[in-house]
Amino acid sequence: DAGVTQSPTHLIKTRGQQVTLRCSPKSGHDTVSWYQQALGQGPQFIFQYYEEEERQRGNFPDRFSGHQYPNYSSELNVNALLLGDSALYLCASSLPGRADTQYFGPGTRLTVL
Amino acid sequence: SQQGEEDPQALSIQEGENATMNCSYKTSINNLQWYRQNSGRGLVHLILIRSNEREKHSGRLRVTLDTSKKSSSLLITASRAADTASYFCATDVGSARQLTFGSGTQLTVLP
Numbered sequence: 001d002a003g004v005t006q007s008p009t010h011l012i013k014t015r016g017q018q019v020t021l022r023c024s025p026k027s028g029h030d031t032v033s034w035y036q037q038a039l040g041q042g043p044q045f046i047f048q049y050y051e052e053e054e055r056q057r058g059n060f061p062d063r064f065s066g067h068q069y070p071n072y073s074s075e076l077n078v079n080a081l082l083l084g085d086s087a088l089y090l091c092a093s094s095l096p097g098r099a100d101t102q103y104f105g106p107g108t109r110l111t112v113l
Numbered sequence: 114s115q116q117g118e119e120d121p122q123a124l125s126i127q128e129g130e131n132a133t134m135n136c137s138y139k140t141s142i143n144n145l146q147w148y149r150q151n152s153g154r155g156l157v158h159l160i161l162i163r164s165n166e167r168e169k170h171s172g173r174l175r176v177t178l179d180t181s182k183k184s185s186s187l188l189i190t191a192s193r194a195a196d197t198a199s200y201f202c203a204t205d206v207g208s209a210r211q212l213t214f215g216s217g218t219q220l221t222v223l224p
Binding site (some may be wrong): 004031033040042043044056058088092100101103104105107 | 143144155201211212217
């Protein structure tokens with residue numbers, strides 16, 4: 001049983017560009033959450049998707065948007081990249097009705113130059 | 114914003130010793146969880162303790178929760194070099210089901 005997968009593993013972009021990160025949840029999981037982890041810090045909640053809709057959102061600007069597909073996979077889009085967006089982006093999935101226990105993917109390392 | 118704060122920020126011990134990490138948080142919680150992260154990779158869920166529980170064990174891990182002091186501790190017994198990692202506490206608050214993480218404790222276990 002594959003766990004949570006994310007692509008790509010690493011990404012380098014320049015300021016002002018746009019980026020799309022992808023996540024496939026663990027089998028049987030229907031809820032996907034995204035987190036941003038800056039170097040040396042704990043992860044910060046970006047948003048959570050359930051039934052193809054954004055259910056909760058953290059303190060992130062509208063430049064951060066997402067999508068969930070009918071197969072529960074999800075995308076994180078970031079527009080107008082800033083240097084401060086450089087971070088590890090983590091996706092987590094959870095079972096129906098069990099969003100308290102989240103399983104994390106390996107992350108995508110985004111570097112903005 | 115960070116709900117939990119871990120203490121100490123860094124801990125270095127010898128293999129075989131016990132490691133204790135502490136977490137403090139600010140608001141009422143549904144549960145508190147501990148995660149491990151190796152070298153900036155994904156987080157691995159270690160243990161969850163609910164707000165009505167005071168102590169929980171899982172293998173070499175022991176977690177305590179004191180809701181009156183809004184604090185938790187993670188004890189790793191008989192540590193191994195493979196336990197070297199960053200450890201984070203995360204709180205689950207209200208109906209949001211979003212996890213709020215602390216800044217982590219970097220544990221180094223020396224062989």
